[in-house]
Amino acid sequence: MANIIxxxxxxxxxxxxxxxxxxxxxxxxxxxxxxxxxxxxxxKSTLAKLIDGLLEFDTGTITVGGLxxxxxxxxxxxDQIGIVFxxxxxxxxxxxxxxxxxxxLENRQVPREQMVKLVEKNLKLVNMWNFxxxxxxxxxxxxxxxxxxxxxxxxxPQIIILDEATSMLDPLGRQDIIQLIRQLKxxxxxxxxxxxxxxNEAALADRVLLLNQGEVVEETTPAQIFEETDKLTHYGLDTxxxxxxxxxxxxxxxxxxxxxxxxxxxxxxxxxxxxxx
Amino acid sequence: MNNLILGRYxxxxxxxxxxxxxxxxxxxxxxxxxxxxxxxxxxxxILSVLIIAAILLSGISVSFFIKGIRPMIWLIIFTVILQxxxxxxxxxxxxxxxxxxxxxxxxxxxxxxxRFLLIIMISTVLTLTTSPLAIADGVQTILKPLKKxxxxxxxxxxxxxxxxxxxxxLMDEMTTIMNAQRSRGVDFGSGSLKQRIKTAVPLLIPxxxxxxxxxxxxxxxxxxxxxxxxxxxxxxxxxHWQVKDTLTWVVFLLVGGLIFFVRK
Amino acid sequence: xxxxxxxDQVSYTxxxxxxxxxxxxxxxxLTISADSYTxxxxxxxxxKSTLIQHINAxxxxxxxxxxxxxxxxxxxxTNKNLRPLRxxxxxxxxxxxKQLFEETVIKDIMFGPKNYGxxxxxxxxxxxxxxxxxxxxxxxxxxxPLDLxxxxxxxxxxxxxxxxxPEILILDEPTAGxxxxxxxxxxxxxxxxxxxxxxxxxxxxxxMDDVIQAADQVVVMSAGTVQKVGTPAQIFSDKKWVxxxxxxxxxxxxxxxxxxxxxxxxxxVPLGLxxxxxxxxxxxxxxxxx
Numbered sequence: 060m061a062n063i064i065x066x067x068x069x070x071x072x073x074x075x076x077x078x079x080x081x082x083x084x085x086x087x088x089x090x091x092x093x094x095x096x097x098x099x100x101x102x103k104s105t106l107a108k109l110i111d112g113l114l115e116f117d118t119g120t121i122t123v124g125g126l127x128x129x130x131x132x133x134x135x136x137x138d139q140i141g142i143v144f145x146x147x148x149x150x151x152x153x154x155x156x157x158x159x160x161x162x163x164l165e166n167r168q169v170p171r172e173q174m175v176k177l178v179e180k181n182l183k184l185v186n187m188w189n190f191x192x193x194x195x196x197x198x199x200x201x202x203x204x205x206x207x208x209x210x211x212x213x214x215x216p217q218i219i220i221l222d223e224a225t226s227m228l229d230p231l232g233r234q235d236i237i238q239l240i241r242q243l244k245x246x247x248x249x250x251x252x253x254x255x256x257x258x259n260e261a262a263l264a265d266r267v268l269l270l271n272q273g274e275v276v277e278e279t280t281p282a283q284i285f286e287e288t289d290k291l292t293h294y295g296l297d298t299x300x301x302x303x304x305x306x307x308x309x310x311x312x313x314x315x316x317x318x319x320x321x322x323x324x325x326x327x328x329x330x331x332x333x334x335x336x
Numbered sequence: 337m338n339n340l341i342l343g344r345y346x347x348x349x350x351x352x353x354x355x356x357x358x359x360x361x362x363x364x365x366x367x368x369x370x371x372x373x374x375x376x377x378x379x380x381x382i383l384s385v386l387i388i389a390a391i392l393l394s395g396i397s398v399s400f401f402i403k404g405i406r407p408m409i410w411l412i413i414f415t416v417i418l419q420x421x422x423x424x425x426x427x428x429x430x431x432x433x434x435x436x437x438x439x440x441x442x443x444x445x446x447x448x449x450x451r452f453l454l455i456i457m458i459s460t461v462l463t464l465t466t467s468p469l470a471i472a473d474g475v476q477t478i479l480k481p482l483k484k485x486x487x488x489x490x491x492x493x494x495x496x497x498x499x500x501x502x503x504x505x506l507m508d509e510m511t512t513i514m515n516a517q518r519s520r521g522v523d524f525g526s527g528s529l530k531q532r533i534k535t536a537v538p539l540l541i542p543x544x545x546x547x548x549x550x551x552x553x554x555x556x557x558x559x560x561x562x563x564x565x566x567x568x569x570x571x572x573x574x575x576h577w578q579v580k581d582t583l584t585w586v587v588f589l590l591v592g593g594l595i596f597f598v599r600k
Numbered sequence: 601x602x603x604x605x606x607x608d609q610v611s612y613t614x615x616x617x618x619x620x621x622x623x624x625x626x627x628x629x630l631t632i633s634a635d636s637y638t639x640x641x642x643x644x645x646x647x648k649s650t651l652i653q654h655i656n657a658x659x660x661x662x663x664x665x666x667x668x669x670x671x672x673x674x675x676x677x678t679n680k681n682l683r684p685l686r687x688x689x690x691x692x693x694x695x696x697x698k699q700l701f702e703e704t705v706i707k708d709i710m711f712g713p714k715n716y717g718x719x720x721x722x723x724x725x726x727x728x729x730x731x732x733x734x735x736x737x738x739x740x741x742x743x744x745p746l747d748l749x750x751x752x753x754x755x756x757x758x759x760x761x762x763x764x765x766p767e768i769l770i771l772d773e774p775t776a777g778x779x780x781x782x783x784x785x786x787x788x789x790x791x792x793x794x795x796x797x798x799x800x801x802x803x804x805x806x807x808m809d810d811v812i813q814a815a816d817q818v819v820v821m822s823a824g825t826v827q828k829v830g831t832p833a834q835i836f837s838d839k840k841w842v843x844x845x846x847x848x849x850x851x852x853x854x855x856x857x858x859x860x861x862x863x864x865x866x867x868x869v870p871l872g873l874x875x876x877x878x879x880x881x882x883x884x885x886x887x888x889x890x
Contacts, residue, residue, distance in 0.1 A: 099750060099779045111560055134562065142560045145777075149553035152561070154469045154501045154573075161572035166562035168570045178572070196504035199644050210561065227777055229644060229806040230848045256779040295781040300851045300873075307877040313884060322855065330862050333884060509698070515658045516699040519691035520760065521683060521715025538711070541701035545746075 062122075063089040063218060063250050064110060069119030071109060079105050080273045083119070087218075092244065092251040094264035094281070098295035102273040103254045104145075107222045111140050124217065138167075141211030143224040147203035148195065156198070156206050157182065157191040163214045181209040185239060201232030208239065219243075221253040225260065237263065258285075258297045262321065269294060282319040301325050344404075345467050350395030352465045355584065356575040357474030363588055364462045370592045371454050379595045380450050386591055387457050394465050401464075405456055412452040420445035472496040473575060491566040498554070506547060513542045603669025603688065603767060605632040605655055605800070610664035612650055624650040626824045627664070632817070634767075637794050637801040639811040639832075642821035643846035648804045651821065652770050655802070656689035657682050668768070687716045690766030694773045696757035697750065705748070705756050706731070706741035712764040723763070730759040733797075734789055751782035758789070768800040769793060775807065787814065808850040812836070812871040820845055837869045852876040 064087040072078040079102045087093050095103045108114045110121055112133045121128040123136045144150045153159030157178050164174045182188040185205040195203060204224055211219060221240065225233040237260060244251050253260055261267055262281050269277040269284065271294050277284060284291070288298045288306070301322050305315045313332075320328060347353075352360070367383075374380050391401055419441070426440030466474070476493035483489050514524060517538045524535055612625040625647050632638050640648050653659040654666045657673045666673040671685045693699065702708035709730055710723040718726065731738060734755040740748070745756050754774075761769070771790065775783040791814055793799045805811060811818060812832045820828045820835060822845050828835060836842060836853050849857065856870050856879065865883055870876040 098781055108556070113556055113559055134564075137560065137562050140560075142557075144553065144557055144560075146553060148505055149550055150557035150561075151501070152498065152554065152558055154497055158572055162558075162563075163561040165569045165572055166564070168568060171570060171572065171574065174570065174572050194504070195501065196508070214562065230808075231643070231846060234848075258780075295779060297780040300855065303873055304852075304855070304876065307873060308880060311877060311881045313881065322858070326855075326859050326862050326864070329859065329880065329884075330864050333864055336884070512693055513699055515653065516691070516693045516696065518658060519656055519686055519689075519693075520699075520712035520764070521686060523679070523683075526679075538699075538701045542699050545701075546698055 061089050062086040063124055064252075065120075065122045066106075066110070067120045067122075069109065069116055069121065071105065071114065071116040078273065080109075080116075083273065083275065085268060085275055085278070087250060087252060088266075089217075090248055090250055091265045092253065092263065094261035094267045095252060095254045095270060096256060096258070096261050096267060096296060097270035097276075098256060100272075101270040101294075103270050104222050106270070107142060107220045107252070107254055111142060111220070112136060138214060139216050140218045140220060141214065141216040142220045142222055143204060143207050143211065145223040145226055147200045147207065147227065150207050151195040151203055154194065155191070156187060156193050156195075159195070159206055160210045160213055163210055167214065177213045178209075181213045182206075184212060184243075185209045199232065200228045201235055204228065204232070204236050205239065208236075208243075212243070216249075218250045218252065221251065221255070223254055223256070225257065226255070233257075233260075256296060258291070258299050262299055269296075285319045286317070344463060346396060346464050347467070348395050348465065350393060350465065351580060352390065352394040352461065354578070355465075355580050356577055357466050357470040358477040358575065359577065359581040359585065360462055360466055361471065361474040361478065363584065364458050366588060366592070367458050368455055370595055371451055373592075373595050373599055374451070375447070375599050378598050380447065380454075382591060382594060382598075383454055384450070386588075387454055387461070390461050391457070394461050396464055401460070405453075405460060408456050412449060412456075415452065416445045416449045419448045468500050469497055470575070472500065473573065477575070488566075490569075494566045502547075502550065505550070506543070509546050510539070510543055513539055513546075603800075604634050604667075605768065605802075606630075606667040607651075607654070608665045608667070610654065610661045610666060612654070612659060613662045616662060624824050625654075625661075628824075628826050630819060630826055630829065632800065632802060634800050635798055636817050637815050638803070638817045638819060639815035640802065640804045640819045640821060641806070641808070641811060641847060642827075646821040647824040648821055649772060650824075652691075652772060652802060652804060655768070655770060656686045656691055658691075683716060687764050688767050690761040690764060690769045692758055692761050692769065692771040692774055694776055695754075696761075696774075697745070697753035700745040700753060700757060700760075703744055704742045705736070705745055708745055708756060709760045709763050712760055716764060726763040726765065727759070730763040733762055733793070734759045735785070751778055751785065754778070754782070754786065755789075758786075762793070766799070768802065770802045770804075772804045773806065774803065775805075775810070790814070806848075808836070808848055809852075809872075812850045812852075820847070822846075832871055833869060836871065 066083060066085045069080050069083040070078070071080045095106065097103050105114065109116055110123065112128055124139050126132040126136055128136055151159050152162045160178045160182055161174050164177060169177070179188065182191055185208050187202065187205050187209060190198065190202065198206070219240065225236050228236065240251060241263065243249060253264065255261060262285070264281055267277070267279060267281050267284050268275060276294065277290070285299055285302050288302060291298050302319065305320065305325060309315050315328065371383060374383055391398065420437060421435045423438065423441040423444050426438040428436060428438050429442070430437040472493060476489055479487070479489050518524065522535050522538060524539070525532065607628050607630040610625055610628045611623060613621055613623045615621045628651065640651065642648050650659060654661060654673065655668060657677060660673055660675055660677050662675060664674070668685060668689065700708050702711060706724070706727050709727040713723040713726045714720070728738065728741070731741065736752065736755050736759060740752070745753055748756065774790065775786050778786065787810055790801060790803065794801045803815070815832060818830060818832055818835045819826055827845060836849060839849055839853070839857055842849055848854070850871060852870050852872050852875065856866055856876055860866050866879050867882065868879060870879045
C-alpha cells in the first residue's frame with residue numbers, strides 16, 4: 060500500500076518553553092485505519108492540525124496525497140481531509156442541520172442546485188435527514204457529530220481524521236459514531252486516522268501509533284501493543300478488557316494462549332475449551 | 337418579563353411565516369410610514385383591519401398575542417397621558433395648574449394610543465413569524481447594494497448568523513456557571529450596587545473565557561472545512577420572492593393609496 | 601450530623617405557563633441515605649441534572665417537597681437563607697473547570713469558604729487542606745488555573761467545592777473528557793472522600809463500570825421519572841430492561857452475556873472483572889470435576 064500521508068523530520072512548538080515535536084516522522088497508508096493513541100498532552104491532536112495545515116510548523120515536510128503541504132497546495136490538501144473535532148458544539152457553524160452540512164460546499168462555491176442534492180444525500184447517509192431543520196441546541200452530542208460527518212462527506216475527502224471525536228459522547232453515542240465510521244470506511248475506501256485515548260476504539264484499527272511527549276514510542280498492530288500491558292499503563296493508557304480478563308484467567312491456571320485475542324476469539328476459545336474438557 | 341413576546345420567535349408554517357424576510361422587513365417599515373399619514377377615524381380603522389388580518393394570517397393564537405403585548409400597554413398609556421395633559425387647542429374640559437385637558441388633546445391622545453399599538457403589533461407580527469436569522473438575512477439582502485461601495489455586507493451577515501447560532505449555547509453556559517457559583521455561596525442580584533458588581537466577576541470571567549474558547553475552536557473548524565473569506569462563497573440559504581409577497585405588497589400599496597385619499 | 605436526602609412526590613416544570621413548558625421531573629419519590637454512595641444513571645435528557653439541582657435548591661419543586669436534613673424545599677422556598685443548605689451540599693458540575701475565575705489556584709479554592717463567612721486565614725487553611733485532599737501539590741497554589749492541564753484544572757475546581765467542607769457531595773459526570781489516567785484519579789478521589797471523610801456521594805454518570813465499582817445504590821431515570829432503585833446487581837440483572845432504558849451494561853456483564861449466548865454456562869450476573877473471572881473459573885473447574 061502506498062503512503063497517503065508522510066510526515067518527515069517535523070518540528071513544532073507553541074512557544075519556546077514547550078516544544079511539541081522535535082523530530083517526528085510517521086506515515087499513513089492509503090485505505091488503512093490508523094489509531095494514534097497517547098495520553099492528554101502527548102501531541103496527538105496537534106499532529107492532526109499540522110497535517111491539515113491548521114498550524115504552521117517550523118521545519119520538516121508533510122505530504123498529503125502526493126502534494127507537499129505549502130501555501131499553494133493548502134486548499135487542495137484540505138479538500139482531501141475531513142476532521143471531526145472533539146467538541147460537537149464548536150464545529151457546528153450553520154444555524155440549522157442542513158445549513159451546517161452545506162457550509163463546506165458554500166466555501167467551495169458549489170452552485171446551489173448541486174448543494175441541495177448533496178446535503179440531502181449526505182444527511183440521509185448519516186440518518187439525520189429528518190432533523191434537517193433542527194437547530195444545534197436541540198440535538199444530542201452524538202447527533203451533532205453525525206451532522207459534522209455529513210458535512211465532511213459532502214465534500215468527498217479521501218481521509219477522515221477523528222480528533223477525539225467520541226470523547227464527549229455517552230457510551231451509546233460513542234458506539235454509534237464508531238459504527239458509522241466503520242461502515243463509511245468500508246463503502247468508500249476511506250483512510251481513517253482516529254486520535255483517541257479510548258483503547259477500545261484503538262482496537263478497531265489496522266495499525267496503532269503510540270505517542271508520548273511528541274515522540275513515536277511504538278508503531279505496530281493493536282494485537283501486538285495490547286500484549287504489552289506494562290507499556291500501556293506506563294504511558295497512561297488502559298488495557299483492553301479482554302486482555303485483562305485473559306490475564307486474570309491465566310493467573311487461575313486456565314491455559315489461555317499468550318497472544319492477543321479479541322472478544323470473539325476469546326469467547327470462542329473459552330467455549331471450545333469448556334466443551335472439550 | 338416572561339409574558340413579553342416582542343422580540344420572540346414562534347416557529348410555524350403560516351402564510352406570513354412563509355413570506356420572504358426582506359419583504360416582511362420592508363413592509364413593516366412601509367406600514368409604520370403610512371401610520372403617520374393616518375389622521376382620522378377612518379384611516380386608523382383601515383390600518384386596524386389590516387393588522388388584524390395580518391395577525392389572523394400569522395397563525396398565532398389571538399389570546400397569546402394579546403397577553404404578550406399587554407405588558408407594553410402601561411408604556412403606551414403613560415405616553416398617552418402625557419400627550420393629553422400637555423397638548424393644547426379646542427375646548428378646555430379641565431384645568432389645574434400647568435395641566436389642561438382639552439377636547440383636541442383627548443382626540444390626539446386616542447390617536448397616539450392607536451398609533452403606538454399598531455406599531456407594536458406589526459413589529460410583533462414580524463418577530464413572531466421571522467427567526468432572528470431570517471431577519472439578519474433580510475437585512476443582508478436589503479443592504480446588498482452597499483457592496484458596491486465596499487461595505488462588507490457578507491462578512492457582517494456571516495458574523496451575525498454565527499453569533500445568533502451561539503446564543504442558546506452561551507445562555508446554557510451562563511446558567512451552569514451561575515448555578516456553580518451559587519453553589520459556592522454567591523448570591524446573584526442582591527445587596528448593594530458594589531456587591532452586585534462584585535458578584536458579576538465570577539460570572540463574566542468564566543463566560544468570556546468560554547466564549548473565546550468557542551471562538552478559537554470554531555475558527556479552526558471553519559478553516560478545516562475550507563473557509564477562507566466570506567465574500568467568495570455560494571449561498572445555501574436563500575429566500576425566494578413568492579406570489580405571497582407580491583400579493584401582500586399589492587394589498588399594502590392599495591391600503592397606502594386609500595389612506596392617502598381618505599385622510600383629512 | 602449526617603443528613604438524609606428525601607424527595608417526596610417531586611415534579612418540576614421548566615418555563616411553566618409558556619407555550620414551551622415541559623415537565624422535566626414527574627412525581628419523583630426517593631431516599632438517599634446519609635453516608636451512601638448513590639449513582640444516578642439514565643440516558644441524555646432523562647432528568648438526572650434536574651433531579652440533582654433540587655438537592656441544593658438551585659431548582660425548587662413545582663410540586664412536592666425535597667428534604668435535606670433539617671431543610672425543607674418546596675415551591676414556597678425563597679432564595680433567602682439558603683446558604684447553610686448550600687454549604688452542606690457541595691455541587692461539582694459537568695466540566696467544573698469552566699467555573700474557575702481567580703488569578704491563582706488558592707484564591708479560587710478560597711472563594712467558596714469566604715462567601716460562607718470564613719476569615720482569610722480560615723479559608724486559606726481550608727484551601728490548603730482541600731488541595732491536599734485532591735492531590736494537588738502546594739507548589740501550585742500561586743499558579744494561574746489556566747496554566748494547568750485539563751485534569752489538574754478539574755482537581756482545582758473540585759478542591760474549591762471541598763474547601764467548603766460539605767457533608768454531601770454531588771458530582772455531574774466528573775470524569776467527562778478526561779484521559780484514562782485522569783479518569784482513574786478522579787474516581788479514586790471520590791471513593792476516598794466517601795470512605796475516609798464519610799461524605800454522602802451522589803454521582804451522575806454514563807460509565808457503568810464506575811457504577812459497579814463504587815456505588816451501593818443505583819437510581820435509574822427515564823423521561824423524568826425514577827424507574828428503579830436498587831443495588832448494582834439488582835439493576836443490571838435484567839439486561840433487556842437495561843437496553844430498554846437506553847443504557848449500556850458494565851463491560852464484564854456484557855461479556856458474560858455474550859459468553860452465555862455462545863453456549864457457555866455461567867452462574868449469576870458477574871459485576872466486575874473479579875466476579876467474571878471467578879464465574880468462568882467455576883464453570884471450567886466445575887465441569888472438570890464431573
